[in-house]
Amino acid sequence: MIKRYYTVHKFGGSSVANAERFVEVKKILTGTKEVIVVSATKGTTSKLQLLMDNARDGLAWQEELAALEKSHQIIIESLLPDNKRGDLLQVIGHDFATIANVFNTVSQIGNYSTDIQDFILGYGEQWSAQILTAYLALSTNTLYLDATKVLYSYKKDGVVCIDWERSEAALINYFQDKKFDQLVVTGFIASTPEGKRTTLGRNGSDFSGAIFAKLFHAIELIIWTDVDGIYTAHPAKVKNAFCIDTLSYKEALELAYFGASVLHPMTIAPAQDDNIPIYIKDSYNPAAPGTYISHTSTKSEHGIKGLTYVDDIALINIEGAGMAGVSGSAARIFQIMQQCNISVILISQASSEHSLCIAIANKFAAKAIEALNTNLQFEIETGQINKVTADTTCAILAAVGDGMIGSPGVAGKFFDTLAKANINIRAIAQGSSERNISAVIDSKDINKALQAAHASFYLADQPIAIGLIGPGGIGAALLNQIAAARDSVKAKNKVDLCLRGIMSSKKMILAENALDGDWKTNFEENATEADLDKFIEHLLSDDIPHAVIIDCTASNELSKQYLSFFNKGINIITPNKHANAGDLDYYRQIMAASHKKGCHYLYEATVCAGLPVISTLQDLVKTGDEVVTIEGVVSGTLSFIFNELGKGRIFSDVVREARELGYTEPDPREDLSGQDVARKLVCLARESGYSVSLSDIQVTNLVPEALRSCSIDEFLTRLPEFDGTIMEMAAKAKANNEKVCYAGKIHEDGKITVAIQSVAESHPLARLNGTDNILIFQTSRYNSSRPMVIQGPGAGAEVTAAGVFADLLRLTSYLY
């Protein structure tokens, strides 16, 4: 037996891509007690495969084959001095001539066998290993080993197996009379029992590394690749993915199997058998610690070690009353799959035994369905089994880690995160090893699912995609508030507020995060024509798990899009009252859609701006309180106007000022007509459970009749003509020590009344300043003698935007 003496290195194709990389490989090595397994130089195997296919198909291959030979010659000439190149150039020249001969034959026959394929594809490793041998031999005693001389493999049920006894004996025999400091071995290739060259399958060089580590009883196996190690998730899909420092063999196997392409799954077993630790390291960054894989199982503080996925999965569902309680149903289905040589990746069966589903590679779906239909024909015809179906648009997402074992809550978190990201789970499986929880989901959701689950387990900043529509008074103030608080929200709440777009009625900008820099300048200078479809498409791109539209317009048209937003899984936040106060059927539809789609709809600022009115009312209702009456002043603009008129100011001046200060609706007649008040009362009444509509309310319209249908500009210009009536009303009230106020009430029966009243200065409704609103809630718990009162500024950009912002933070707390 060979002593535990050597370190086995395995260098992948990218680590020997060109002459410079060979130089770096030499720097990584210590020069002694090393077995070095190499892949072909980057791209060589695929190129040989492609050219052989070209030869078969009658296409050109000669030029590219010559280029491949040239690229190897260049590496040799760069690495070796003149007097050391001759032999190697001759060997390689001879190999390429042989390949050309084979290709000529292949093109004449129009076909090639697996033996020919193995023979041709095995050349790449021979060239890279011989080049490395010659290069290392310039300074150490380096030997070259063609693995086919000692490594014997065979296939069982399509799986490559190693004849360990024969290989170890051959190795011992081979090295009886040989000594070396460094031994360079070809990866990927082996010998058939009959002594013919064969390959170990796609990316088989990792496997070769592990096999030679076991044959040499190595101290350690170091797999050199072009990434830092095994990541918590595929770094191309998850921005914050990071390198895992330690894994147990079993964890590594789960991750490798499920697509962590840095490591071939078959690499684990040989190393595990002999308790040889594996390092995955980056030959481009050798100082980085990489990933260490051993017997030791360490729990991660995150609950899991990594997330991985397999795409292109078909979910086959076999369902029928005749399966329940019948032993052998599952066995038959597996047998059918085995006969077709189809590997079953995941299975799930409900304890009712009424249905069984299996996940297989998509490319086998048609074959599987045909085989199941044929073999289960009797059961199908007699109705014991309903039709066998396949859904071919699936992917499997798996959370992996020994830390799940015996730790409650990991599965809960996994599924909860997927649910919150609106991802439908088709099937689930967790082995009793508790090391892997797998969910079958729609393939299109895989990126979103990876991001959401990664952010959730690794406590990374959770991104939320925000689309702001209506950067007017409220919208602009909101964007400034978000920009100012963004860093602290990130630090405290771990939420990354990603402003993906801003849109007005005419223009929009789409960005990765429009808060990077000055959003306003960016909007003014770079906006393009508004297009809601493109805006939404962009909002939902990049697979950010959650998206929200913040509607800061006063547009009724836009409110009609809410249903479609919910149907796309987008959350909505708004101070716009149109949806909640408009058509009752539509209101019911959007409320139902938001529930059905698992989307959140938040609209605190629709009533009394930033004052906590909606959330308070919702809490009262949710906790079983019964609203008796709600009354008060809900218009900031009208409150401001009557407060100013009480000081003797001129009506039209005050209206203009209220508009300039951002208190009024875009069209101030919405406030003066009482429509805005009526809308807020409808919102409150519906929230309290009443089926009311705007048309049920009789309002007092303060807009002079002559100015009701002209433009806003004409209205403002001509308003002074009508100052008299309303100023007289205010003056009269003042003379009586009273104040005019525009108040509303939701009565016990849900009826809504709105009235312009003159009330004593001591009355609560009269004791309002500036834009103050007041709402008095009488409920079963807050009775008439001690009602609940909410009072404070009810209009203005800052306070309203703060209410919308609070909704945004509330939303993120619901989502994450």
Ligand SMILES: NC(=O)C1=CN([C@@H]2O[C@H](COP(=O)(O)OP(=O)(O)OC[C@H]3O[C@@H](n4cnc5c(N)ncnc54)[C@H](OP(=O)(O)O)[C@@H]3O)[C@@H](O)[C@H]2O)C=CC1
């Ligand atoms: N002002 C306040 O104190 C309060 C306001 N609200 C509500 O907030 C909302 C916004 O009010 P406010 O900011 O004062 O109004 P502004 O008129 O200042 O802003 C409205 C914004 O919406 C944009 N807009 C209008 N229609 C559309 C559309 N169809 N598509 C895209 N963008 C559109 C406008 O863009 P463009 O320039 O292209 O017209 C403008 O940027 C209203 O619903 C209001 O009722 C709620 C509580 C208090």
Ligand SMILES: N[C@@H](CC=O)C(=O)O
């Ligand atoms: N224009 C409104 C703004 C809040 O909804 C008001 O004045 O109250």
Ligand code: NA
């Ligand atoms: Na509010």
